[in-house]
Amino acid sequence: MTELGAADETEKVEPGTTLLLVDDDGPFLRRLARAMETRGFSVEIAESVAEGLAKVRAKPPQYAVVDMRLGDGNGLDVIEAIQEKGDNTRMIVLTGYGNIATAVTAVKLGAIDYLAKPADADEVFAALTRKPGERAEVPENPMSADRVRWEHIQRVYEMCERNVSETARRLNMHRRTLQRILAKRAPR
Template identity: 45%
Template sequence: MTGDGTSPSLIIVEDDPAFARTLSRSFERRGYAVQHADSPDRLVALLDSHDFEFAVVDLKLGTVSGLPCVEMIHARDPQTRIVVLTGFASIATAVEAIKLGAAHYLAKPANTDDIEEAFGRATGDANVPIDGRKSSIKTVEWEYIHTTLAECDFNISETARRLGMHRRTLARKLEKRQLR
């Protein structure tokens, strides 16, 4: 609850209707007033008529990036606590999300507890352990692709040109899920 006795407001920007519905119901049970946007255009319409204290934004909305949504929400109200969710975690996109105003970045699958905990984290933790796990070749490739993708403002054609690969090859690589 907010200080004035009303429910905290939350916007979920997610293109998967089943996941958005599950997340919405879970947050509603916790007392949040939830709105859902399945695209950047729908988000613009909701931002024009609502103020949000919290936001959950999927990094990949169909064929477009969710990062412009993070930027829009933050520009509208810098106090909104934004958490970015992704099944395509990379250092490049995490850095960009934080630069654009996200408070936290979580890899899927993330549950309501994880997201709510991320909303509450206002500062970093210098005691987070650094794991000694070596990166695989696939992970290094994934990171490099996403760094280049971020540098190209998520333009697939330009990214493919800079990487020296065919656009369809890059699109196939982006559709694959990150190895755990």
Template identity: 45%
Template structure:
């Protein structure tokens, strides 16, 4: 890399979040570009060739996860962070398989995001939570796993889970429980 600032592409449909994060990252010495949708990001990725990218998982239109291959094609060394309020084990595993560098649940501050983007290697010292997941969290994780297995198809997932499609849609519309 030359004397130019490292480039960061923030892809998130939450305009207040992107405004705050963009300002914080500029103060930390990054050249920041914001896209409010996967479709908008697809337009800037080829010319920008970002060094770092934060991708929101759940946005209007396509998911941020669909951009991973485009980013890798333009810059194989790019560090890609999936940043989402809808974190689940299934989506984390899928994102890493597709080429994301890290995965971080929201809410996260600029320092946590930068640390995740700078951390290229897994940490074997990460602690294991003493408290097991709640039944509600286990249900959320299972739904996400089955949804991933059915490529995001709500009807197929509902059939596989033996529940009504509208019931599944209501469950998916809710924020996941923390533990």
């Protein structure tokens, strides 16, 4: 992972622009918060879905970066709560368990981008401040065969509404094998 360091003078938002960061990785969360503060954001942090929802209810942010898997639930619940507030919050999902199905779900709920961990502050800032219609850069390396398999499993898992037994049945796979696959991070 690259350093989550200070920004150039050209990489800043208007002072007072609010940003909510929701991630259960405390050290990463605090480093990212410091890096975003140097870029002009007024940062609020939350380390759980419950804490994120409370902050959204108190005052919806202008920008949000939400981790997908949190200790007490799914970060998409925070994305959905922000969207229900009706504000024009620019949201991105940040996760170490990235897959196409959850990316599509996140975008349908109102997220503007989906970044896989490890992501540095520059990538997060670029995703948050990208102008509408501006495209993200195409990745240099295509997905590996292991990654494609993992993506397919994740897509079926999401189609089955995260029901492990039903997903295993549809994939003709033993339930425990599927649970082990789901517990691991995505292959590169």
